[in-house]
Amino acid sequence: MTALRFDDVRFDYGAGPVLRGVAFTLEQGDTMALLGPNGAGKTTLTKLVVGLLHPKSGGVWVGGRTTQGRTPEQMARQAAYVFQHPDQQLFARSVAAEVAFSPRLRGLHEDETRELVRDVLTRTGLESVSEEHPYDLPPAQRKLVALAAALAQQPQVLVLDEPAQGLDRAGISRVTAIVREVAAEGVAVLAVTHDLAFALETLERSLVLVEGEVEYDGRSQDLFQDETRLWQLGLEPSQVALLSRELDLPGRPVRVDEVTNAIARLAAP
Amino acid sequence: MILGFVPGTGALHRLHPFTGLSLAGAVVVLAFALPAPGGAIGLSAALAVLGLWSRLPRVLRTAAVFAAPFWLFLSLIHVVFGDDPTRALTVGGQITAILLGFLLVLASVHPGRLVDALLEKRVPFSMAYLFAATLQAVPRLQARAGIILDAQRCRGLPVNGPPWRRARAVVPLTIPLVLGALAEVDQRAIALESRGVGTPARRTPLAPPEDSALDRSIRVSLLILSAGVVLIRVIG
Amino acid sequence: MSIQFESLSFRYPGSGSEALRGVSAGIDAGVVTLVTGMLGAGCSTLLLVAAGLAPRVTGGDRQGVVRTLGHDPESQEGHHALAGRVGLLLPTPWTQLSGMSYTVRDEVAFGPANLGWKRDQIADAVDQMMALMRVEDLAQRDPRTLSGGELQRVMFAAVAAMDPDVFLLDEPTIELDPRGARLVYDLLPQLAEDKTVVIASTDLDRAVEVTGRALLLDRGRLVADGDPREVLGSASAASMGCSTTIAGIMRSAGLEPVYPLTVHAALRRLGR
Numbered sequence: 001m002t003a004l005r006f007d008d009v010r011f012d013y014g015a016g017p018v019l020r021g022v023a024f025t026l027e028q029g030d031t032m033a034l035l036g037p038n039g040a041g042k043t044t045l046t047k048l049v050v051g052l053l054h055p056k057s058g059g060v061w062v063g064g065r066t067t068q069g070r071t072p073e074q075m076a077r078q079a080a081y082v083f084q085h086p087d088q089q090l091f092a093r094s095v096a097a098e099v100a101f102s103p104r105l106r107g108l109h110e111d112e113t114r115e116l117v118r119d120v121l122t123r124t125g126l127e128s129v130s131e132e133h134p135y136d137l138p139p140a141q142r143k144l145v146a147l148a149a150a151l152a153q154q155p156q157v158l159v160l161d162e163p164a165q166g167l168d169r170a171g172i173s174r175v176t177a178i179v180r181e182v183a184a185e186g187v188a189v190l191a192v193t194h195d196l197a198f199a200l201e202t203l204e205r206s207l208v209l210v211e212g213e214v215e216y217d218g219r220s221q222d223l224f225q226d227e228t229r230l231w232q233l234g235l236e237p238s239q240v241a242l243l244s245r246e247l248d249l250p251g252r253p254v255r256v257d258e259v260t261n262a263i264a265r266l267a268a269p
Numbered sequence: 270m271i272l273g274f275v276p277g278t279g280a281l282h283r284l285h286p287f288t289g290l291s292l293a294g295a296v297v298v299l300a301f302a303l304p305a306p307g308g309a310i311g312l313s314a315a316l317a318v319l320g321l322w323s324r325l326p327r328v329l330r331t332a333a334v335f336a337a338p339f340w341l342f343l344s345l346i347h348v349v350f351g352d353d354p355t356r357a358l359t360v361g362g363q364i365t366a367i368l369l370g371f372l373l374v375l376a377s378v379h380p381g382r383l384v385d386a387l388l389e390k391r392v393p394f395s396m397a398y399l400f401a402a403t404l405q406a407v408p409r410l411q412a413r414a415g416i417i418l419d420a421q422r423c424r425g426l427p428v429n430g431p432p433w434r435r436a437r438a439v440v441p442l443t444i445p446l447v448l449g450a451l452a453e454v455d456q457r458a459i460a461l462e463s464r465g466v467g468t469p470a471r472r473t474p475l476a477p478p479e480d481s482a483l484d485r486s487i488r489v490s491l492l493i494l495s496a497g498v499v500l501i502r503v504i505g
Numbered sequence: 506m507s508i509q510f511e512s513l514s515f516r517y518p519g520s521g522s523e524a525l526r527g528v529s530a531g532i533d534a535g536v537v538t539l540v541t542g543m544l545g546a547g548c549s550t551l552l553l554v555a556a557g558l559a560p561r562v563t564g565g566d567r568q569g570v571v572r573t574l575g576h577d578p579e580s581q582e583g584h585h586a587l588a589g590r591v592g593l594l595l596p597t598p599w600t601q602l603s604g605m606s607y608t609v610r611d612e613v614a615f616g617p618a619n620l621g622w623k624r625d626q627i628a629d630a631v632d633q634m635m636a637l638m639r640v641e642d643l644a645q646r647d648p649r650t651l652s653g654g655e656l657q658r659v660m661f662a663a664v665a666a667m668d669p670d671v672f673l674l675d676e677p678t679i680e681l682d683p684r685g686a687r688l689v690y691d692l693l694p695q696l697a698e699d700k701t702v703v704i705a706s707t708d709l710d711r712a713v714e715v716t717g718r719a720l721l722l723d724r725g726r727l728v729a730d731g732d733p734r735e736v737l738g739s740a741s742a743a744s745m746g747c748s749t750t751i752a753g754i755m756r757s758a759g760l761e762p763v764y765p766l767t768v769h770a771a772l773r774r775l776g777r
Binding site for chain 3: 394409463468472473
């Protein structure tokens with residue numbers, strides 16, 4: 001069963017088209033970066049996934065069910081959204097309570113909730129601060145709390161808005177690890193990002209949206225190896241990709257680990 | 270729901286900011302001083318016409334939404350469980366008139382032009398800005414509340430349905446709202462300072478509000494009308 | 506020296522630890538100066554102190570000496586003397602909005618208007634800066650309806666429109682798409698020719714291409730100051746994660762510090 005499907009989706013806010021016939025599918029376990037210039041319609045697209053907005057024409061299906069006529073709170077069992085600025089949603093007395101919010105709303109048994117919260121906190125590295133007040137934590141950790149809370153929704157589709165922003169390298173690595181982990185468990189992940197290096201490392205596929213239209217839908221690696229295409233789309237090659245090209249590495253790898261290994265071999269005495 | 274300034278070019282928008290404020294003041298006075306119940310009802314009707322003529326129908330709708338629960342409450346107390354429909358009409362009319370007056374003025378007085386008008390009268394910038402910012406506090410809160418509402422709904426928070434269910438929504442909605450609003454106060458002070466506010470220079474008005482003869486005569490008329498009505502009420 | 510810090514220490518109100526400890530440095534026009542460190546190292550605080558907003562607006566306790574354009578920004582005299590001469594750009598553009606403008610044009614004009622400029626002077630500055638930041642087509646838009654990236658470019662224009670002598674840019678491209686980020690970074694060296702430009706950034710891959718001097722902060726302390734190649738290519742910077750992607754790769758691949766920061770430098774290091 002397809003995790004997410006956009007079928008010729010059109011949308012506008014009343015002042016000119018924002019999405020013009022967007023179509024793509026995400027299977028279970030797929031990870032996709034949503035790229036494109038500011039104002040291209042990326043945030044609008046993500047809101048259509050969770051039912052905050054509904055298409056003017058065309059359809060959005062999550063886990064085989066249409067979003068038509070469904071509210072975000074109804075969609076919450078299938079799709080979870082991690083907003084760019086977590087302070088917009090944190091309110092509980094403790095991190096654990098924050099993460100337990102969704103499961104409790106779903107009506108999960110208290111034992112199951114506890115179990116789920118423990119699991120999620122471990123994955124996100126937040127066990128040590130589980131009893132802290134979210135607002136006492138530094139901003140980067142609050143972002144992880146918001147991610148943890150979304151994971152606790154046990155969604156089929158996880159939507160992330162700029163997940164790498166405001167995090168240091170360690171934080172970004174953790175997010176990358178979490179994305180890979182949940183994808184392996186069958187969750188489809190869609191992430192809006194301007195951080196091309198993050199997209200390349202974490203998300204297998206890339207969808208490039210320009211002025212409301214899909215200009216590229218394919219493997220991230222393929223896109224980032226095609227410098228001409230990148231410039232055309234208003235993107236740019238990552239430092240890693242440039243290095244790989246300049247060194248003419250075999251296979252022209254663009255992932256950090258592959259390039260690192262290749263260089264280690266080159267530099268070895 | 271329109272609880273703040275709406276850019277536009279209608280009649281009310283073209284008034285000088287002080288004229289708008291005078292209108293709000295006059296409405297309050299007239300609502301209570303005019304003979305009940307016809308006075309307040311008539312005033313509401315007049316304001317509704319003014320709102321339509323000024324191309325602000327959404328403001329009228331907002332006023333109606335806010336006034337509705339009051340009318341319901343008043344009908345219950347004075348009509349269903351009482352026998353004083355006049356009282357219901359009077360109080361209802363007064364509330365409606367004041368709501369309409371305030372919302373229409375809020376929607377048509379551009380905060381920037383208000384600040385410029387106040388500065389022209391030698392009001393210190395910090396006070397002028399504070400006044401204008403307060404008027405826009407509600408739309409800002411509204412925008413913030415909307416974002417928080419979206420975020421919590423996406424986590425499964427039901428916002429429609431029976432009252433007990435809606436009550437659960439209060440904490441997850443108000444805490445981020447209040448904390449966010451408080452944080453914003455700090456940030457705004459820094460932001461304003463970074464934009465040249467709080468220095469001895471006299472701010473140049475970007476679009477100096479013209480105080481036309483029409484404006485002045487409207488204000489004078491409102492003053493005379495309000496004073497006259499009060500006088501008649503007191504004497505009669 | 507445009508900006509001078511001597512044994513600067515700063516503590517936010519109610520904070521157990523110091524945000525800045527004994528920082529001494531002098532910053533001038535001519536090159537783009539980068540301030541970087543791990544999250545919470547004190548980079549934003551340093552900019553706020555130089556701008557005279559910490560502790561005057563933030564509250565807190567400042568020790569040591571700070572001079573911006575020859576004045577102590579904390580004093581009343583300094584505050585007035587520096588009006589409009591220090592352009593601080595916050596990383597969160599929506600918090601820097603005036604709240605009184607309903608068009609982008611008015612928003613950009615807000616600063617110059619507050620400085621009492623003549624109306625035609627204001628119009629020229631607004632036109633120029635909006636063109637520079639490529640936001641002319643947003644001129645009549647309500648700032649509240651703009652995306653984060655559009656707003657950040659508008660705010661840059663708004664701050665630049667005041668024609669300050671000192672630019673203090675806190676993560677100026679964090680909301681921008683790659684094209685927008687490139688636009689801003691390409692501008693900086695030219696800007697730095699006449700103005701003092703200090704940028705706090707964690708986008709080191711881009712920053713190193715335009716920076717002439719780097720200050721590295723670690724938990725409030727200035728631990729390195731000088732040539733970006735040495736500061737950011739050092740073992741300590743790389744181990745803190747405060748270096749470029751290329752440097753990180755070189756380190757992981759087993760090379761010795763000082764790590765090359767750019768593709769170009771990496772090629773030289775590898776003998777190509």
